[in-house]
Amino acid sequence: MNTQSEAFLQQQAATANWTEVGKQRPHESAVLHVLGEATYTDDIPEIQGTLHAALGLSHKAHARVHGMDLKEVKASIGVVAVYTAKDIPGTNDCGPIIHDDPILADGLVQYVGQPLFVVIADTHDNARRAARLAKVDYEELPAILTPQDARKAQSFVLPPMHLARGNCRQALERAPHKVKGELYVGGQEQFYLEGQISYAIPKEDRGMLVYCSTQHPSEMQHVVAHALGLHSHHVVVECRRMGGGFGGKESQSALWASAAAISAALLKRPVKLRADRDDDMMVTGKRHCFYYEYEVGYDDEGRIVAAKVEMVSRAGYSADLSGPVATRAVCHFDNAYYLSDVDIVAMCGKTNTQSNTAFRGFGGPQGAIAIEYVIDEIARNLGKDQLDVRKVNFYGRNDAEGRNVTQYGQKVVDNVIHELVAELETTSAYRQRREEVRAFNAASPVLKKGLAITPVKFGIAFNLTHLNQAGALVHVYVDGSVLVNHGGTEMGQGINTKVAQVVAHELGLDLSQVRVSATDTSKVANTSATAASTGADLNGKAAQDAARQIRDRLTAFAAQTFGVDASTISFADNKVYIDGNVEAFESLVRKAYNARVQLWSDGFYATPGLHWDAANMSGNPFFYFAYGAAVSEVVVDTLTGEWKLLRADALYDAGKSLNPAIDIGQVEGAFIQGMGWLTTEELWWNKAGKLMTHAPSTYKIPGISDCPEHFDVRLFNNRNVSDSIHRSKAVGEPPLLLPFSVFFAIRDAVASVGDYKVNPPLNAPATSEAILNAVEAVQAAQAVGA
Incomplete structure (x- = not known):
């Protein structure tokens, strides 16, 4: 065996077990969090001339507004301007799917806490104080407050959904045993540590930069553009990190982003809109509460032979994401159990309450808990251990x-x-x-x-199948350091750490060599929300694709430069192993740069094999x-x-x-x-x-x-x-x-x-x-x- 072959075998041994993924690495911002140096939206240094906004909220659950006396609001200390729906330059809507969610109520209020106007003042406190001075002339209307009442009134934000398999009615009739009942499961406030906040800064040529605490920068870009009557290319939305989101900043950050941007555009001055906790909880939607009526047939072993359930959620006054949440509930009703014959109906009750929205689990927990409740009852009825009944199903x-x-x-x-x-x-x-x-x-x-x-x-x-896509940019600099930008947002869950590990692993680098920058709609366009537990899956794959393209270019360059076969080249431990020889990663990068090799790349990923027929509620979602x-x-x-x-x-x-x-x-x-x-x-x-x-x-x-x-x-x-x-x-x-x-x-x-x-x-x-x-x-x- 010659010396070169021995060196190559040593190279293989050295790189075979090297990895950056799978390691227990601390969160990339952990030290900054502990030291209080992590920059959140409210920590961004304010530009000279920054103004502060607050929302004027409805005090009625359902009413026509015949007039608003805002004289005292406008005369209050520090107030610069007050805007209502008629002042919005573009579209008065921030609904993510169906356009039934006004930024500012216009003639009709549909829940206590719905924004009627926005006050802009010199300080946050002055804006909040002024917002409370409005005198509103209401004509109260009947209000629906619970999902049960919405069902009785046939008040829905969307048509009911129905999924059936087998013949549930016949299976119920033949079942040896039946259990029938009802269940109510309440909603939940996201209670992120950092509340809703947006900071809008006008730019030249009608441009608008919005720093926003959001899980969905691209949607904020679209909503702001529509509200201002502009194209998306006029608007840039940036989010470095959130102090928690849990779904509450997926669609509902749109109200705050658009209100701040509208004010900033009209005044041509930077405007920050930060919600105090009380206002945040009064205005924003929560996890949907659900009411269920069920009838389930089962045999002597506790095996379910038929399951019928009707579930109605408290959607709130507008659709928001209630449709997808209900779909998830239907799809997760089975949890871990095979159900041969089912009849599932899901209804999104229109109520005069906050428009409920995404929350960690997105309807999945509300669907699954119903079948768990049923199995718990079956086991007790049969005198069996609940685990044994679960296993048999x-x-x-x-x-x-x-x-x-x-x-x-x-x-x-x-x-x-x-x-x-x-x-x-x-x-x-x-x-x-x-x-x-x-x-x-x-x-x-x-x-x-x-x-x-x-x-x-x-x-x-x-x-929605089309949301299962992501993009990323990876830049390798001449000193061998790497900067990554992807479409996911960091809300404390560690997506940036994981994506950095993926890129580091692909390029054979230590994690310290890779940095992830703020999510920015001008860097990666048309991104999906960081939601549905897909953040690392989608953006990790996109970043891997970008990094792999760079690695392939460096491999081809090294093979040509050193006159070796590309298969003998590997990357690990900040080094490039070239047919038994070792080159520092930084050294190879510098040589590649001098040879005019492209050292940056974009990456893209689309999840394969997905399809969904919403009409029949079937497919491979x-x-x-x-x-x-x-x-x-x-x-x-x-x-x-x-x-x-x-x-x-x-x-x-x-x-x-x-x-x-x-x-x-x-x-x-x-x-x-x-x-x-x-x-x-x-x-x-x-x-x-x-x-x-x-x-x-x-x-x-x-x-x-x-x-x-x-x-x-x-x-x-x-x-x-x-x-x-x-x-x-x-x-x-x-x-x-x-x-x-x-x-x-x-x-x-x-x-x-x-x-x-x-x-x-x-x-x-x-x-x-x-x-x-x-x-x-x-x-x-x-x-x-x-």
């Missing part, structure tokens, strides 16, 4: 079982739920703890423990499925309804994780956020339609004291069957379904009051009041039975 492992096609027609080809749940059942000692919980309850008259294990199967992709399961143990005080989560064990399928540290953090955060939705976060409107839970003082998100002392989160050892970015899986939305186990553990504890023979009528959120009501209902049912 799981999707099949292979085609031969004939139980691997969803109700919408997509074949499940990556099912790992059996193995995943079996692993969690063992590692969490579920069976042993079930016996211990029952023994504890038998000896404890007041405090009752509950235990539950719930699975997750969650489809990954946008409902998801690229793959992510799986998971969690076990939760709680203790409930049956005298007060107070409860505490004692222990939580979660196992999540992130595929071949791009960054295990970030993924585990996402699972932990999603678990606690989902637990808040199902237990403490109650939205309450009074009879006049005013949201009364519009501040941290009246709306309870989980705190550190709500986290369990034992909180074990692990990633399931798996590799994505689909060709995702490095065979990883999404981790944004699916883990929010894991805390279903908390809700059903609480229900299990309440059921123990009636010796597990009564199904507690527990709705979500399971607040202490709701728990106490359920306890009393079980006690009453037990007394009647006795």
Whole structure:
């Protein structure tokens, strides 16, 4: 063997195990966050002459506006201008799909908190004070406030959706057993730490630069352009990072961006519009609450043979994203279970409340919790362990079982739920703890423990096929450093870290060599929202495509320069290995630059194999499925309804994780956020339609004291069957379904009051009041039975 061959073998050995993806890297802005140096929209230094805006809000849920006296507003200290709908230069609309969502109400208000006018003043406080001085002449109209009332009135923002498979009616008639009932699951405030904010700066030739805390810069660009009566090329939207989004900044940042831009354009001065927490919660939409009526047939083993459900959401006064949310709910009704005969109807109730919008899970959690509630009831009716009933209903492992096609027609080809749940059942000692919980309850008259294990199967992709695309730019500079720009937005979830790892891996560089710049509509155009858990999948693939093109050019250049075959060249550890020789990456880049080799590239990715027939509600809407399961143990005080989560064990399928540290953090955060939705976060409107839970003082998100002392989160050892970015899986939305186990553990504890023979009528959120009501209902049912 000659020396060159030995060197090449050493090169192969040196590069074979080198990787940048899959490593536990800290968030790229972690140090900046801790030091308070991370720049959010409100931290951007204000240009001289910057003005501040505030919105004047409606005090009626549904009314005609016969007039507004704004004299005192205009005369207030520091006020520069006041604008109403008639002052908008272009289109008075910020609806993402259907154009039924005015920027400023014009003659009709449809919820308490709807913006009527915008005040611009010299300071933020002066603008807010002035906004409260308006005198509005209202003619009140009847208001619909709940999804139940919307259903009765046939008040919908969109036509009802219907998905049917098999013959549900006949299957129900033949079923050995039936369960019938209703369920209400409340909504949820996104409660991002950074509220809605936009800072609009006029530029030359009618241009407008908008710094906006948004998950969807391209949509903000379109809305602002339409509101100003301009083309998209006049508007640039930039977002470096958000202090949380959770879906609340996907479409609903449009109101704030357009109001700021309209004011800035009319005054030809920079205008910042920042919402205080109360205003933010009063104006913006939440997670949709859902009301369900269900009838399900099942056999002696608990296997579901027919499922009929009608679900109606509180859409609010306009469509916003309620249609796609309802579609998701229909598609996720099965969760991890095969349903042979189904009849599913979803309705988007038009109510005189905030227009509800995207929220982590996007209808998926609302769809899946209904079937979990049903299975919980079936198990109790049969006297079986809920886990055993769940297992018997799981999707099949292979085609031969004939139980691997969803109700919408997509074949499940990556099912790992059996193995995943079996692993969690063992590692969490579920069976042993079930016996211990029952023994504890038998000896404890007041405090009752509950235990539950719930699975997750969650489809990954946008409902609308055309949104499943992304672009990226990668620049390699002469010093060997790399700058990346992609269409995704950073809201704390770590997308920039993951994309940087992907690019670093592709070019054989340490992560420190790669930097990701702010999302900017003038860099990557026509981007999709960072939503539907697709951020890293789409933008990672696009950035990989761009980086690979540069690497291929450098490879071709090195092969020609050194007179070797391209197959002998590899990139790793900040070096380029060339047929056994080593060249520093920076050195090769400089040589390539001098030889006029292009050192930047654009990349693009479109998710393959997706299709969806909205009319028939069938197709292949998801690229793959992510799986998971969690076990939760709680203790409930049956005298007060107070409860505490004692222990939580979660196992999540992130595929071949791009960054295990970030993924585990996402699972932990999603678990606690989902637990808040199902237990403490109650939205309450009074009879006049005013949201009364519009501040941290009246709306309870989980705190550190709500986290369990034992909180074990692990990633399931798996590799994505689909060709995702490095065979990883999404981790944004699916883990929010894991805390279903908390809700059903609480229900299990309440059921123990009636010796597990009564199904507690527990709705979500399971607040202490709701728990106490359920306890009393079980006690009453037990007394009647006795």
